[in-house]
Amino acid sequence: KMITGKSKTEATYRAVNLDSSSSLKEFSMDRRKYYKKYILNESIEDADNKAAITGRVVETLLLEPEEFDGRFYMSSCAKPPTLLMLAFVEGLYKYTTEATDEFGNVSRTFEEIAKDAYVESGFSIKFDAVLKKFEGSDAEIYYKEIREVRSKGLTVVTTEDISNAEKIVNELRVNNVTSDIVNKVNSSRWSIYNQLQVEGYEIDGHLFKSMMDKLIVDHEQRTIQVYDLKCTWSVERFYEEYYLYRRSYIQAYLYWKAAVAFKNENDMGDYEIMPIKFVVCDSTNYYNPLVYELSMEDLVEAYEGFEHKGRTYPGVKTLIQELDWALKNNVWNISMKNYLNNGLLNIKG
Numbered sequence: 001k002m003i004t005g006k007s008k009t010e011a012t013y014r015a016v017n018l019d020s021s022s023s024l025k026e027f028s029m030d031r032r033k034y035y036k037k038y039i040l041n042e043s044i045e046d047a048d049n050k051a052a053i054t055g056r057v058v059e060t061l062l063l064e065p066e067e068f069d070g071r072f073y074m075s076s077c078a079k080p081p082t083l084l085m086l087a088f089v090e091g092l093y094k095y096t097t098e099a100t101d102e103f104g105n106v107s108r109t110f111e112e113i114a115k116d117a118y119v120e121s122g123f124s125i126k127f128d129a130v131l132k133k134f135e136g137s138d139a140e141i142y143y144k145e146i147r148e149v150r151s152k153g154l155t156v157v158t159t160e161d162i163s164n165a166e167k168i169v170n171e172l173r174v175n176n177v178t179s180d181i182v183n184k185v186n187s188s189r190w191s192i193y194n195q196l197q198v199e200g201y202e203i204d205g206h207l208f209k210s211m212m213d214k215l216i217v218d219h220e221q222r223t224i225q226v227y228d229l230k231c232t233w234s235v236e237r238f239y240e241e242y243y244l245y246r247r248s249y250i251q252a253y254l255y256w257k258a259a260v261a262f263k264n265e266n267d268m269g270d271y272e273i274m275p276i277k278f279v280v281c282d283s284t285n286y287y288n289p290l291v292y293e294l295s296m297e298d299l300v301e302a303y304e305g306f307e308h309k310g311r312t313y314p315g316v317k318t319l320i321q322e323l324d325w326a327l328k329n330n331v332w333n334i335s336m337k338n339y340l341n342n343g344l345l346n347i348k349g
Contacts, residue, residue: 020211053155055230064195091117097147168285178279196212197210232281250319253299
């Protein structure tokens with residue numbers, strides 16, 4: 001049975017055992033990671049970069065402020081550690097977690113763990129000097145906080161992070177490019193759905209789920225429009241540095257299909273589903289937000305696959321075939337094509 005509408009918390013939605021645009025993207029870029037995360041159910045933490053965290057805070061404050069406490073933990077540090085010290089803290093966290101058993105016992109000494117983290121961080125000053133900078137500093141508090149709260153599924157954020165996110169949210173509300181999208185409210189003409197969950201829709205026989213940031217139904221124009229919010233360092237270079245690099249075209253196609261399922265389930269026969277629009281804001285709140293529109297041709301390319309500047313981007317169609325083959329045969333260390341060719345391939349592909 002398909003479920004649509006805000007019926008679950010984010011954590012419960014994530015626990016639903018269906019593929020999504022995120023897992024399909026993961027498979028397309030790193031099938032080993034897909035196997036560990038979705039088949040073996042290993043806990044693999046994605047390294048959150050600053051822009052990604054900002055994006056999640058902005059999304060929550062803008063679309064679901066009531067969910068904030070269930071996703072984030074306010075750090076007692078005004079600012080998180082940066083650069084090499086942040087790399088050292090993340091290394092400490094990683095090696096501590098690896099050395100901790102299910103009862104919370106750590107099998108290595110702090111010094112052993114710290115030495116590994118030191119090597120990984122890239123500090124050129126001596127190990128003892130790094131420890132001296134770390135002990136008793138905000139970096140140590142931050143390390144203790146992430147150890148405490150990440151296991152509970154929370155992300156540590158600082159007052160600086162929140163203040164920056166609030167400025168971005170405000171900008172989205174007042175900026176002439178985005179205000180009309182983010183300020184719309186339900187009325188006789190508009191039906192607004194934030195973080196709309198659609199589960200169990202099908203593409204080429206494979207079942208998916210999606211959680212769309214915003215879906216707006218225009219009952220006058222009889223259209224259904226999906227919006228996805230992105231926070232990035234490079235607003236004006238979004239196409240190459242995000243859409244292609246992070247394979248957001250997979251998400252664009254799946255969200256379109258999820259909107260089709262939403263339309264069918266709600267008997268909205270003659271409503272036209274528009275291709276997704278990406279609302280792109282600057283994670284430092286300097287550059288003006290922009291809205292990137294897709295055409296139906298872009299969606300066809302996302303499904304069929306395409307080339308850009310000599311590079312091939314695999315389409316949703318091929319990715320589903322490959323994923324279904326890997327699932328059926330439980331083969332994750334070689335692609336379907338290379339397996340069927342007995343590992344022999346032309347040097348030029």
